[in-house]
Amino acid sequence: MARRDDPQQNGAELRDRILDALRELLRERTFDTLSVAEIITEAGVSRASFYFYFAGKQAVLADLVRDAVGAGHEVAEPWVRAQAGPRQTLRAGIEGGADLWMANAAVLRAIVESWASDPQLRELWLAQMATFTEATIARIEADRQADPAVAAKLSNIDVPALAATLTWTGERLYYLAACGIPPFDDRQTLIDTLTHLWISALYDEEQVSSS
Template structure:
């Protein structure tokens, strides 16, 4: 019945139905076990409609991932833009990141678990993670220019490698939390640990 209603629905609505269908399917199944047919059935759209918007299931996941990453950048803005005390904004950003990962756990688990074996998703996830690394580098360089103590602390340090290490550590711990793995399933422990790592590396 849903497919007969397609002409009355806007293109945006149909597209959102596909995205919502994959998000919901990932709550119960892994990405590698899902087919385009599964997504079409769950979304209640025609095959033609699906392929009008998406080249394949990887493209659907990619859109969901980009949305989550965009929200992650918004959460990090107070620290990236040096809006207040760096320790406070770091902690707030890390806590918001934890909330974001939990809210998007199924989608983010899917990308973390599949990017290494899928060339399309590998390119996507490496590029998305690089945006976080680049934002971290921008803030570190700003701190080095504005704060002699930070400049001295990071003298001789490969800032790109440091920034990448911090962002990828965050990815791994958020992923473990999203999977319910102790002790990171405790949000307070997760936030405390990541805050300590970032602050110790950059400011203390």
């Protein structure tokens, strides 16, 4: 009978088992308390197989985080690409972000709670958050070019700083929601608050009243 981690098995399946193992363990444990040995046991693979795919537990978490961030960019795409009015696309993106955070709550809580004390995770999370900030800057600059009202509203604003503020505020509120912290554990409150914050910061009411 073949071992569960027999090299003849599909390598992607072995790798996915390791990712799934960490995801499951994080539902009950904090990242800092987990060992590679526990991930190996949960995944049912050998130590050699684990280290063939990952340099350590941080690398496993990094892959899970990158997957979640990629999904986050997908839900934000309609606003980033200006595919409809700002109110509609921002709200849809924020709703998608809320759902994404809840679906990946254990993984995203782990990175938020660990990045400040782990150099590898710090580099990872700052880089991933920067991708959202950069996308926000690009949309703001496009709006400023296309709409004189936006240009006037943001004429004295440091756009990169504003984009980073909006991005990191979203990260914090989604995190609080994922932890079940009131009032953001109420999905509607979370979405309404973030939508109001983004629209108020970037647009005048008349710009979005019909969107």
